[in-house]
Amino acid sequence: MGKVDFGVKPMLLPMPVLIVGTYDENGVPNAMNAAWGITTDYNEISISMSEHKTTQNVLKTGAFTVSMGTVDTVVACDYVGIESASKVPNKFEKAGFHATKSTRVNAPIIDELPMVIECKLKSFENGILVGEIVNVSADESVVTNGVIDIKKLKPIAYNSCDHNYVSLGEPVGKAFSDGNKLK
Numbered sequence: 001m002g003k004v005d006f007g008v009k010p011m012l013l014p015m016p017v018l019i020v021g022t023y024d025e026n027g028v029p030n031a032m033n034a035a036w037g038i039t040t041d042y043n044e045i046s047i048s049m050s051e052h053k054t055t056q057n058v059l060k061t062g063a064f065t066v067s068m069g070t071v072d073t074v075v076a077c078d079y080v081g082i083e084s085a086s087k088v089p090n091k092f093e094k095a096g097f098h099a100t101k102s103t104r105v106n107a108p109i110i111d112e113l114p115m116v117i118e119c120k121l122k123s124f125e126n127g128i129l130v131g132e133i134v135n136v137s138a139d140e141s142v143v144t145n146g147v148i149d150i151k152k153l154k155p156i157a158y159n160s161c162d163h164n165y166v167s168l169g170e171p172v173g174k175a176f177s178d179g180n181k182l183k
Helices: 053-061 071-082 178-182
Strands: 018-023 029-034 037-041 044-048 063-068 099-101 108-110 115-125 128-138 156-159 164-167
Touching: 018 053, 018 108, 029 053, 029 071, 029 108, 044 115, 053 063, 053 115, 063 108, 063 128, 071 156, 071 164, 108 115
Parallel strands: none
Antiparallel strands: 018 029, 018 063, 037 044, 044 128, 063 115, 099 108, 115 128, 156 164
């Protein structure tokens, strides 16, 4: 069988569903869905995003949080991606989200999302938001034997090929181990 060409498209799969949390100048929480993100160093996350209310907030506060969208929160996570806080000031509340202020950065932790990365702004240039990771935390409900349990977290990914959200599947191998079979 041959390959099928799709041209130039953002098809790095899976794309995590990242919910970026910020406060505005009045301390009102905001959330935005962003799929084009990746950790770019041990303590750094980079997210490609154009100018939004969220980026305005980050530039004012110098901080943001990043949470994983989950199977249980897919509707709210999609909503904060298709609605603008510039048009709907209570977007966060309408999504059914509740905020707890981070003790490490000036940004909200979204109570309904069980895992959060707390970040300080490093830069926002050419549409790339870069944050210094200062802490990662997770609800005890998604932790097993001292580590985040992906089966309990139930993160979702965005499939840019067909515009669906998908849940992640079962483990198929052990990282930093299975390749040893070929040594």
